[in-house]
Amino acid sequence: MVAFANAKINIGLQVLSRREDGYHNLETIFYPVNIYDVLEVVEARDTRFIPSGIPIPSGGQDNLCLRAYRLLSESHDLPPVHIYLHKTIPIGAGLGGGSADAAFLLKLLNTMFALGLSESQLTGYARQLGADCPFFIRNTPVLATGIGDVFEAVRVDLSEYHLVLVTPRVHVSTAAAYRGVTPDPKGRQLKTAITHPVATWRDTIVNDFEVGIFALHPEIAAVKRKLYENGAVFASMSGSGSSVYGLFSKPVKIVDMEKDNQVFYVGGER
Numbered sequence: 001m002v003a004f005a006n007a008k009i010n011i012g013l014q015v016l017s018r019r020e021d022g023y024h025n026l027e028t029i030f031y032p033v034n035i036y037d038v039l040e041v042v043e044a045r046d047t048r049f050i051p052s053g054i055p056i057p058s059g060g061q062d063n064l065c066l067r068a069y070r071l072l073s074e075s076h077d078l079p080p081v082h083i084y085l086h087k088t089i090p091i092g093a094g095l096g097g098g099s100a101d102a103a104f105l106l107k108l109l110n111t112m113f114a115l116g117l118s119e120s121q122l123t124g125y126a127r128q129l130g131a132d133c134p135f136f137i138r139n140t141p142v143l144a145t146g147i148g149d150v151f152e153a154v155r156v157d158l159s160e161y162h163l164v165l166v167t168p169r170v171h172v173s174t175a176a177a178y179r180g181v182t183p184d185p186k187g188r189q190l191k192t193a194i195t196h197p198v199a200t201w202r203d204t205i206v207n208d209f210e211v212g213i214f215a216l217h218p219e220i221a222a223v224k225r226k227l228y229e230n231g232a233v234f235a236s237m238s239g240s241g242s243s244v245y246g247l248f249s250k251p252v253k254i255v256d257m258e259k260d261n262q263v264f265y266v267g268g269e270r
């Protein structure tokens with residue numbers, strides 16, 4: 001059985017407070033985007049993970065796909081499987097690719113082996129695999145709070161926009177990105193700001209990671225500047241970076257970007 005695991009972007013991200021367990025409470029909007037990893041699961045004599053496409057640094061045994069399979073195996077009688085993953089979503093780039101793979105694998109195994117797990121049970125498993133992971137179970141635009149795992153539906157529709165997604169070839173550590181932010185419990189009224197026209201977002205919607213990450217990696221700040229110079233209605237870093245996206249009201253081709261970055265031109269439709 002095959003599944004297509006899509007990426008996400010964050011629209012706005014406020015770090016509200018640091019928790020005793022070292023994680024942070026935040027407020028962000030998750031929005032699914034149309035770039036995909038391809039997962040295939042086949043019953044086999046032994047269990048194996050077979051990656052292709054973009055190489056995954058940590059590679060084999062600790063891959064989130066195997067972790068998701070093992071987690072479900074603890075409470076369900078799953079046969080051995082071969083898990084094929086063709087990786088297209090840039091890794092460690094603020095696009096949630098690893099979390100998407102894990103969440104889509106949980107859903108795939110649930111369907112393939114008729115486990116009968118509900119959405120909330122699947123979300124419970126996803127929560128054990130990473131903060132970003134539960135979002136991909138529902139995979140619809142949401143305002144996320146808690147550590148990014150408590151959801152409220154929001155009305156955001158970017159289907160009229162052309163999304164340009166740029167991933168600079170620099171790796172940003174998520175844990176380091178959190179360390180570089182001073183939490184502010186007041187937040188920035190993201191829930192209200194998101195209901196206003198996209199053209200207002202430039203002045204109202206902020207990703208708290210940008211200041212620290214842009215200081216460390218000016219080339220990421222330069223990408224955001226370039227997206228605005230080319231007419232973006234709104235541009236922002238996604239999550240802890242390094243990816244930056246721009247929303248455009250008409251199709252564009254950004255010159256001189258492909259040399260130093262990976263560039264995806266994606267419709268805003270879902």
Ligand SMILES: C[C@@](CO)(OP(=O)(O)O)[C@H](O)COP(=O)(O)OP(=O)(O)OC[C@H]1O[C@@H](n2ccc(N)nc2=O)[C@H](O)[C@@H]1O
Pocket residue numbers: 010022023024025026028093094095096099129130131132133146147148174175178238239240241
């Ligand atoms: C920043 C965000 C924004 O959507 O995504 P990315 O930019 O990485 O995609 C997420 O909060 C990342 O979620 P995810 O990548 O799943 O995090 P995890 O694997 O659970 O945790 C990685 C590390 O990030 C930090 N972390 C993560 C989530 C959170 N709410 N507070 C944290 O402090 C912790 O230091 C943790 O050890």
Ligand SMILES: Nc1ncnc2c1ncn2[C@@H]1O[C@H](COP(=O)(O)OP(=O)(O)O)[C@@H](O)[C@H]1O
Pocket residue numbers: 056057058059062063064065085090091092093094095096097098099100101102132174240241
């Ligand atoms: N299936 C997977 N795809 C991508 N990364 C994975 C996967 N499994 C484990 N990882 C590890 O997770 C880390 C980042 O995951 P990813 O979801 O791509 O980043 P981000 O949360 O920044 O979008 C990397 O260090 C990578 O080695």
